[in-house]
Amino acid sequence: MRSLTIRSIAAVGAAALLTxxxxxxxxxxxxxxxxxxxxxAKDALIGVALPAKTSENWVLAGDLFTxxxxxxxxxxxxxxxxxxxxxxDQQAQISSMVTxxxxxxxxxxxxxxxxxxxxxxxxxxxxxxxxxxxxxxxxKDVDYYVAFDNFKVGQLQGQALIDGMKAKKPKxxxxxxxxxxxxxxxxxxxxxxxxxxxxxxxxxxxDIVVGSKQTNIKQTATQGWKAENAQQxxxxxxxxxxGGKKTLDGVLSPNDTLARAILTSVKGAGKPIPVVTGQxxxxxxxxxxxxxxxxxxxxxxxxxxxxETLKMVQSLQKGDKPAINDTKSYNNGAKVVPSYxxxxxxxxxxxxxxxxxxxxxxxxxxx
Ligand code: BGC
Numbered sequence: 612m613r614s615l616t617i618r619s620i621a622a623v624g625a626a627a628l629l630t631x632x633x634x635x636x637x638x639x640x641x642x643x644x645x646x647x648x649x650x651x652a653k654d655a656l657i658g659v660a661l662p663a664k665t666s667e668n669w670v671l672a673g674d675l676f677t678x679x680x681x682x683x684x685x686x687x688x689x690x691x692x693x694x695x696x697x698x699x700d701q702q703a704q705i706s707s708m709v710t711x712x713x714x715x716x717x718x719x720x721x722x723x724x725x726x727x728x729x730x731x732x733x734x735x736x737x738x739x740x741x742x743x744x745x746x747x748x749x750x751k752d753v754d755y756y757v758a759f760d761n762f763k764v765g766q767l768q769g770q771a772l773i774d775g776m777k778a779k780k781p782k783x784x785x786x787x788x789x790x791x792x793x794x795x796x797x798x799x800x801x802x803x804x805x806x807x808x809x810x811x812x813x814x815x816x817x818d819i820v821v822g823s824k825q826t827n828i829k830q831t832a833t834q835g836w837k838a839e840n841a842q843q844x845x846x847x848x849x850x851x852x853x854g855g856k857k858t859l860d861g862v863l864s865p866n867d868t869l870a871r872a873i874l875t876s877v878k879g880a881g882k883p884i885p886v887v888t889g890q891x892x893x894x895x896x897x898x899x900x901x902x903x904x905x906x907x908x909x910x911x912x913x914x915x916x917x918x919e920t921l922k923m924v925q926s927l928q929k930g931d932k933p934a935i936n937d938t939k940s941y942n943n944g945a946k947v948v949p950s951y952x953x954x955x956x957x958x959x960x961x962x963x964x965x966x967x968x969x970x971x972x973x974x975x976x977x978x
Contacts (some may be wrong), residue, residue, distance in 0.1 A: 650930030651714040657924055658708030658738075659689040662721040662745070662796075663697050665836040666868050667893045668913045669719065672743075675917040676717070683925060688713065697721040697835075698795075705729040709736045715924050717741045723748045723797035739927050743920055746797045748943045755933060756941050756950040757920050759911040761798050765805020767957040768863060768888040771907035772806075773813065775886035775959070776861045783818040785860040787885075788848055790841055790873065791831040792865045797943075802865045802890075803828050810863070822859065823852040833865075838872035845876035853882065861886040861906075867896035870905050892958060892967070897976045900960050910956040910966050919951050 659676045661669050673689050680687030688708055692700040701721045708716050709732045716733050720726055723746060730740045730752040740747075742756045776785045787810075792799030813819040814826070825831060825848075833841045841864070853859060859877065862885050864870040870889035877884060889896050890909040899905040923933035937950040958966045967973035 650928055653684050653928060654686060655714040655928065656686045656688060656708070656711055658705070658711075658713035658716040659687065659718075659743075660701055660704045660708065660716065661689070661691045661719045661743075662701070663692050663694050663835075665793075666866055666891050668744075668891050668911065671913045672719070672917055675914060676920075679917060679921045680924075683921060685924070685928075692721045698725050702726065702729050706732060709733050709738060712736070713738050715739045715741060715927055717743045717920055717924070718747060719743045720745045720747050720797070722795040724795070726750070727752070741920060741923060742948065744798070744916065746941055746943050746948065748797055749945055750943065751945045753943060753946075753948050755923060755935065756948040757916065757923060758941075758950065758952060759909075759916065759955045760940075760952045761801040762805040762940070764890060764909050764911070764955045765802040765807075765865075766809050767805075767909060767955060768802065768865070768890065768907070769806035769809030771888050771957055771959065772861045772863050772886060773809065773819075775888075775906040779886065780860060783813075784820050785818070786820050786822045786858070787861040787863065788823060788845070788859060789821060789826060789831045789863045790833060790844070790865060790869055791828050792869075793834055793836045794829075794832045796836065799832070799865065800828060803831070806863055806865075822857070823848050833869055836866065836868065838868050841869040842872040842876045845873045846880070849876065849880045849882065853880075858883055859885040862888070864888050866890040867893040867905070867908055870908075871895060871899065874899070874904055892970075892973060894972065894976065897958075897963065897967070897973055900958070900963060901976060903960065907957055907959045910958050911953070912970070915953055919953065923951070 657680050661673055664670050677687055677689045690704040706729055716738050726747050727750040730750055733740050734752040739754045742753050744758050746756055747753045791803040862873050864873050864887050867889040870887045873887055886906040888907050889905055892908050892910045896905050896908050926933040935949045935951050937952050941948045941950050956966055964977040
């Protein structure tokens with residue numbers, strides 16, 4: 612799949628844009644219920660279509676949407692795509708939400724490029740479409756995007772990899788391997804591009820060496836974000852490029868599930884533990900960070916992301932324009948999607964206690 616998110620370096624200054632806070636802009640067209648400024652009933656049906664449970668954040672999001680929609684007085688229809696027939700599942704779930712008359716459909720896309728028919732149906736039926744966490748590509752029928760700044764996530768991962776390796780071994784060259792997420796998730800390329808923006812100058816200078824020479828996103832991809840695929844690739848890289856005493860200094864991993872799979876592979880091969888990045892602040896990874904194994908993760912507080920999405924739904928219900936803070940960064944190939952972006956936070960052992968201070972489950976792990 613061709614990823615269509617176009618990020619200019621200037622546009623990456625999302626932090627600056629975030630300070631705009633509640634700046635509004637209406638990029639919607641047409642006169643449909645909910646998106647025509649007229650609002651809809653307080654107890655309307657709101658659909659939430661999430662991908663398969665490939666990481667803890669999706670499980671948490673589903674629970675938060677179910678409870679949050681109920682508390683706000685809406686009828687919620689929260690669905691997950693199944694583990695194997697993910698695309699077809701999600702397409703059917705969205706179509707069913709449209710048929711049932713959902714006024715807003717929130718979508719965490721399982722495959723960014725395979726939902727244009729369903730979101731077009733949604734728009735024709737008068738629903739507002741919000742892309743949640745993952746952008747939907749090649750369609751004008753996405754009204755809003757709410758996410759953590761994914762390019763920034765990649766930049767933070769790239770920088771953490773460098774910092775972690777320098778802390779262990781002050782002088783390079785450092786030997787690394789690169790992993791990226793599932794090719795059907797638009798975020799995968801954005802994370803990878805963000806990380807490579809930081810890593811590539813050092814690779815070009817020879818300060819960082821990719822042991823396998825696999826630097827292309829196609830070579831580094833992890834189909835379905837599945838741990839077993841990352842573990843298999845790491846096993847085969849270790850066999851092909853790390854024979855004898857050759858060791859690895861670091862691995863760019865796009866999320867925690869894959870980071871733990873990579874660590875399992877390296878440990879299984881009897882190699883010293885490299886600096887491994889991650890994302891999502893999953894419980895097992897936070898434990899691993901505190902135990903000095905995984906080096907870093909990213910805190911993207913799902914509670915905040917769901918809360919922002921629910922705020923959008925409530926604004927639409929009242930007939931108001933939802934708050935957005937970015938109109939430049941996320942071009943889905945058909946239009947720049949008005950977005951509300953939240954800032955991700957890098958977490959290592961050093962700042963974990965502070966980073967998770969407001970999260971009772973995770974902060975307990977840092978004590
Ligand atoms: C999310 C990540 C997650 C990955 C796999 C991405 O789209 O942004 O937080 O780790 O999907 O579930």
